[in-house]
Amino acid sequence: MSPCDLQSLQAARAYVQAAAGLLGICLGQERPEAAAANMVRLAQFAALLEELPYDADEPVAEQFLP
Amino acid sequence: MSDAIHCDAIGSCSALTIASRVRTGAWHALDVVDATLARIEAANARVNAYTAVTAERARREAQAVDAAVAAGRDPGPLAGVPYAVKNLFDVAGLVTLAGSRINADGARAASDATVISRMAAAGAVLTGTLNMDEYAYGFTTENSHYGATRNPHDPTRTAGGSSGGSAAAVAAGLVPLALGTDTNGSMRVPAALCGTYSIKPTYGRIGRGGTFPFVPSLDVVGMFSGNVDDLAAAYALMQGPDPRDPFPRDLALPLPDDGLGDEPGELRIALAGGYFREHADEASWSAARTFADCLGAQAEIDIPLVAQARAAAFILTAAEGGELHLDHLRSRPDDFDPLIRDRLIAGALTPAAWVQRARRFRRRFHRIMVALFDDIDVLVAPATPVAAPELGQETFKLRGRALPLRPSLGLLTQPISFVGLPVLTVPLAVPGLPLGAQLIAAPWREDRCFRLARSAERLGLTRPLWGYRGAS
Numbered sequence: 001m002s003p004c005d006l007q008s009l010q011a012a013r014a015y016v017q018a019a020a021g022l023l024g025i026c027l028g029q030e031r032p033e034a035a036a037a038n039m040v041r042l043a044q045f046a047a048l049l050e051e052l053p054y055d056a057d058e059p060v061a062e063q064f065l066p
Numbered sequence: 067m068s069d070a071i072h073c074d075a076i077g078s079c080s081a082l083t084i085a086s087r088v089r090t091g092a093w094h095a096l097d098v099v100d101a102t103l104a105r106i107e108a109a110n111a112r113v114n115a116y117t118a119v120t121a122e123r124a125r126r127e128a129q130a131v132d133a134a135v136a137a138g139r140d141p142g143p144l145a146g147v148p149y150a151v152k153n154l155f156d157v158a159g160l161v162t163l164a165g166s167r168i169n170a171d172g173a174r175a176a177s178d179a180t181v182i183s184r185m186a187a188a189g190a191v192l193t194g195t196l197n198m199d200e201y202a203y204g205f206t207t208e209n210s211h212y213g214a215t216r217n218p219h220d221p222t223r224t225a226g227g228s229s230g231g232s233a234a235a236v237a238a239g240l241v242p243l244a245l246g247t248d249t250n251g252s253m254r255v256p257a258a259l260c261g262t263y264s265i266k267p268t269y270g271r272i273g274r275g276g277t278f279p280f281v282p283s284l285d286v287v288g289m290f291s292g293n294v295d296d297l298a299a300a301y302a303l304m305q306g307p308d309p310r311d312p313f314p315r316d317l318a319l320p321l322p323d324d325g326l327g328d329e330p331g332e333l334r335i336a337l338a339g340g341y342f343r344e345h346a347d348e349a350s351w352s353a354a355r356t357f358a359d360c361l362g363a364q365a366e367i368d369i370p371l372v373a374q375a376r377a378a379a380f381i382l383t384a385a386e387g388g389e390l391h392l393d394h395l396r397s398r399p400d401d402f403d404p405l406i407r408d409r410l411i412a413g414a415l416t417p418a419a420w421v422q423r424a425r426r427f428r429r430r431f432h433r434i435m436v437a438l439f440d441d442i443d444v445l446v447a448p449a450t451p452v453a454a455p456e457l458g459q460e461t462f463k464l465r466g467r468a469l470p471l472r473p474s475l476g477l478l479t480q481p482i483s484f485v486g487l488p489v490l491t492v493p494l495a496v497p498g499l500p501l502g503a504q505l506i507a508a509p510w511r512e513d514r515c516f517r518l519a520r521s522a523e524r525l526g527l528t529r530p531l532w533g534y535r536g537a538s
Contacts, residue, residue: 023415025415035411038412042416045377049420060425066268066432
């Protein structure tokens with residue numbers, strides 16, 4: 001799922017409803033809209049990271065400690 | 067019999083002053099506790115900092131301190147010092163709320179959090195637990211279950227969050243020390259908005275055993291105070307391994323009292339510009355710049371990729387927080403604060419590729435920040451974009467742009483904690499509502515933050531808490 005795909009509220013709503021169903025989260029009447037708005041914000045942040053060059057050598061498996 | 071202690075007078079005493087008087091027998095710890103409990107009774111309603119007052123335990127701990135003094139035993143470096151903790155710390159016999167309604171149905175804690183045990187061993191006296199944003203996911207402590215914590219400087223305004231109760235309790239003179247936690251700015255934001263000091267140590271420095279987590283890869287334990295010496299004393303006591311937390315190591319690292327001087331001296335200081343200048347209003351930026359200039363800052367640095375660091379911190383926070391609460395999002399969605407529930411749901415559904423990308427970037431940004439400290443010792447940055455907003459406020463204006471308030475109060479703190487750096491927040495000497503500055507150092511070099519903070523305090527560049535209390 002590309003971050004670009006989820007930066008529209010409509011697409012984010014569809015994604016949230018489908019994914020919540022798979023995870024067993026009941027969204028009820030109002031939650032799809034609110035959860036989708038939060039997903040749009042996350043997608044915007046993810047897009048910002050995708051603009052950076054990808055570094056496949058960067059280790060990410062172990063626990064981060066400064 | 068010790069001198070009588072008035073509840074207003076105790077509100078303007080530092081922790082080390084109290085400890086000194088109790089240790090010498092000039093004051094009884096029990097009298098200190100009674101005066102503190104009277105002050106909490108009289109003043110807490112104005113700020114709503116406490117969610118539980120542990121009066122019985124406090125009197126029991128104070129009596130033990132008095133007995134030690136009477137018997138000629140060392141009662142500990144914080145003998146008789148009243149303190150309180152954010153309500154995500156385990157306190158034996160209390161339910162660990164973490165600001166939530168859901169946790170209120172849980173079992174009472176069987177034992178104290180590791181840091182509370184350390185405070186008790188030092189002779190400090192626990193007076194209660196403090197309000198916070200639900201599950202620490204917020205920057206305003208407007209808790210829909212336990213009410214909003216109000217800013218002691220203006221009760222129509224937020225105290226900041228998520229450790230808002232901790233900052234407000236210290237700023238209102240209810241206790242001289244309070245414990246909190248910081249994930250994305252949850253100590254630095256309320257410290258700045260309430261005009262207190264706080265230390266957010268290096269990630270992994272202090273044991274988190276017996277604390278309710280928010281984002282385990284970011285969470286740290288820290289403390290609030292009204293002056294640097296109190297902060298340093300409490301911080302020094304928190305060191306050491308924790309059998310309930312794998313990260314703290316028994317490292318022989320510099321503590322605040324090692325090599326502390328009265329002057330900035332040889333410390334190389336820089337001001338964080340660029341992103342930090344663009345995301346602070348004129349008052350917040352000018353206060354931080356003036357502070358740095360007066361301490362001899364040698365440069366204004368434009369750190370690369372700070373916006374990406376904040377973005378990555380936001381994603382990790384949502385994903386880890388969402389996963390942590392997944393079971394209750396399924397089974398008890400209506401028992402969450404609605405705003406927090408909707409953020410957690412989105413977090414739980416975050417695509418794994420985004421999370422992994424954020425983690426990958428964390429290594430890169432860590433290298434950038436660590437390299438920065440080859441040339442400087444302490445980086446100064448404003449702590450919040452603006453001074454304390456009104457309670458209930460949804461947005462704020464920043465350089466002509468309207469931003470959502472709740473997620474944006476951490477604009478200047480999130481990028482720093484993302485890579486686990488230590489930060490000491492100081493209250494700046496500005497008129498009107500408080501503003502704070504972050505003093506940021508390389509990993510494990512909290513001693514440099516303390517050294518600069520103490521210099522600033524002695525040069526009159528910080529806001530005296532006691533002066534505020536005297537005027538209230």
